[in-house]
Amino acid sequence: xxxxxxxxxxxxxxxxxxxxxxxxxxxxxxxxxxxxxxxxxxxxxxxxxxxxxxxxxxxxxxxxxxxxxxxxxxxxxxxxxxxxxxxxxxxxxxxxxxxxxxxxxxxxxxxxxxxxxxxxxxxxxxxxxxxxxxxxxxxxxxxxxxxxxxxxxxxxxxxxxxxxxxxxxxxxxxxxxxxxxxxxxxxxxxxxxxxxxxxxxxxxxxxxxxxxxxxxxxxxxxxxxxxxxxxxxxxxxxxxx
Numbered sequence: 001x002x003x004x005x006x007x008x009x010x011x012x013x014x015x016x017x018x019x020x021x022x023x024x025x026x027x028x029x030x031x032x033x034x035x036x037x038x039x040x041x042x043x044x045x046x047x048x049x050x051x052x053x054x055x056x057x058x059x060x061x062x063x064x065x066x067x068x069x070x071x072x073x074x075x076x077x078x079x080x081x082x083x084x085x086x087x088x089x090x091x092x093x094x095x096x097x098x099x100x101x102x103x104x105x106x107x108x109x110x111x112x113x114x115x116x117x118x119x120x121x122x123x124x125x126x127x128x129x130x131x132x133x134x135x136x137x138x139x140x141x142x143x144x145x146x147x148x149x150x151x152x153x154x155x156x157x158x159x160x161x162x163x164x165x166x167x168x169x170x171x172x173x174x175x176x177x178x179x180x181x182x183x184x185x186x187x188x189x190x191x192x193x194x195x196x197x198x199x200x201x202x203x204x205x206x207x208x209x210x211x212x213x214x215x216x217x218x219x220x221x222x223x224x225x226x227x228x229x230x231x232x233x234x235x236x237x238x239x240x241x
Contacts, residue, residue, distance in 0.1 A: 003078060008046045015041040015050045015182070016063040016080075022186050023052060023061050029190045031109040032058070038087040041182035042097055042104045047071045049097055053084040071098050073150075088147055095153025096178065100161065105182030107189045110174045113196035117141075118169040124192075124199050127208045131199075132216040133223035134191045136164030144171040152176070164220065167192040 002009050019041045026032045026039065035058070040051035050066045067086040068076045073094035075082050087093075093106045117124055117139075124139040126132055131139070142159040145151035156176050159168045166188040167177045175192050179185030202208060211219075 003076070004046065008043070008048075011044050011046065012048065012050070012068060012079075013063070015043050016066045016068075019050045019052070019066050019182055020061050020063045022182050023058055025186050026107075026109060026189070027058050029193070031111040031189055031193055033110060037109040038089055038093075038107070039182055039186060040087075040090075040093045040106045043068075044104075048076065049093065051087050051090055051093055053081060054087050056084070069094065089152065091148070091150045092152035092156065092176070095150040096156055099153075099157045100178065102180065103178045103185075105179045105185035107177045107179075107182075107185040108174070109189050109193070111189070111193035111196070113200050114167075114169055114175040114193050115173075116200065117196050118174050119172060121171050123169070124196055125208060126211055126216055127202065128195065128198060129211070129219055130191070131195045132211060132219035133227070134188070135167060135195070136220035136224075137216055139165050139167045139169060139175075139192060139195065142168040142170045142176075145173070 067081045073090045142155040177188035
């Protein structure tokens with residue numbers, strides 16, 4: 001007996017497959033250590049999302065052991081993986097999905113250079129064109145929040161709502177990224193760490209040269225509206241541009 005309509009069941013299975021696969025991208029790009037970090041994806045057409053189980057090694061993640069939750073972060077009983085505990089960041093992801101309906105994916109990593117900026121409580125200034133393209137400005141700092149309830153989610157939403165950036169550096173913690181899909185959120189995590197590393201190295205070598213705001217605006221508009229192939233959804237086809 002299925003719990004949902006055939007269309008929703010098919011959507012759930014696709015998100016399970018995508019989310020399981022995308023965790024491998026976090027490893028591929030060196031964004032996580034051990035079992036830290038997580039990817040989640042909203043299920044289209046339903047108030048549900050899929051997230052990884054807590055403390056399970058990346059090599060052991062499969063579509064079947066991904067965990068289905070409602071938008072309150074409650075595990076949907078009777079579904080594949082429901083006997084496991086979901087990620088400790090589940091409440092944060094759920095809060096984002098409830099309050100940012102256009103978000104289809106959320107990612108958290110402990111990537112080295114982004115965490116270093118978070119440890120200093122510094123936003124990453126927009127001094128390279130790639131940041132202007134992807135984030136439309138600096139990558140901001142969010143508040144300090146304790147893991148376990150929706151405090152982190154509140155900090156993410158309060159910081160990113162109305163902001164161009166799809167990444168936030170939670171103070172003393174690390175980056176969370178959002179996207180229109182889980183793949184888009186993973187791409188944002190990859191690009192966030194790339195920016196964090198490059199700007200850190202540049203600042204070590206000498207003074208940073210700001211990009212004028214009007215140039216940032218022009219770069220962002222071009223990348224969001226012109227870059228890529230006509231008819232393609234730039235944010236929906238993976239983590240490379």
